[in-house]
Amino acid sequence: MTQAQNSGGLTVEVRPASSKAELREFQRWHRLCGVPRGRRAARNLLHANDAGILSTGLSRDYAASARRDASAVGGISMVRAARTMALIASVNGRVVGGLAGGPSIHLVSQLAVLGPEAVVQGALATIKIHALAVLPGHHGRGIGRALLGEALRIAKESGARIVYGQFDTDAAGTAAFFHRCGMSLCAPGLPVDLRAWAELPVVVAPLPSETLFHWAVAH
């Protein structure tokens, strides 16, 4: 699952993080996004990778089998890890950006009251972009777009219904970035009702200082 993209003469390669060192770097990608507990997030990616689960469920076949029999896939932690992607972007062999995305624990927890089937359905239908960051010296060269584009391609391939995330409303240029990349933006501080997009009785609510973006996957 590698992808080479050319942007203004620059070759950007996007691929899944494969080594422990690359997965540890997700602490940095989370930090650059201002996401708290980035160290824990990176550790979770490492654990899922060590257990051989990370990103193993990003296909329609997996989604279909998990939908049929949720118990056969090992429970919700397993589904979340299997549907989580950790992508890195490199230019001339140097890693310059990363993206982590997958089902949000907050979202699936909201569905718990409806039972295990709803939880699994939520985990299969949604991909939250937990972190997307490019090293400051490399902004504006198409690297963020390449990372997000690959995440959207994987989301579509895996049968997800919606990709979403949030950013700090005051972060200069971030709204323009997501808009230019084809994301729908909510007004700052306003929620997204997933009933409309993924038939899930869940509302994703940002902090008052955040703005949500989303992309409905066309199948």
Ligand SMILES: CC(C)(COP(=O)(O)OP(=O)(O)OC[C@H]1O[C@@H](n2cnc3c(N)ncnc32)[C@H](O)[C@@H]1OP(=O)(O)O)[C@@H](O)C(=O)NCCC(=O)NCCS
């Ligand atoms: C947001 C971020 C990932 C963008 O990455 P990037 O590699 O600089 O963006 P790209 O070069 O791929 O830009 C893609 C498009 O967005 C536009 N864009 C990017 N940054 C922009 C800015 N600051 N102002 C206006 N437009 C911007 C580009 O002009 C480009 O548009 P075009 O191709 O239609 O001309 C990067 O700025 C970053 O790492 N920010 C810190 C972390 C963060 O806030 N992440 C988002 C929330 S998790």
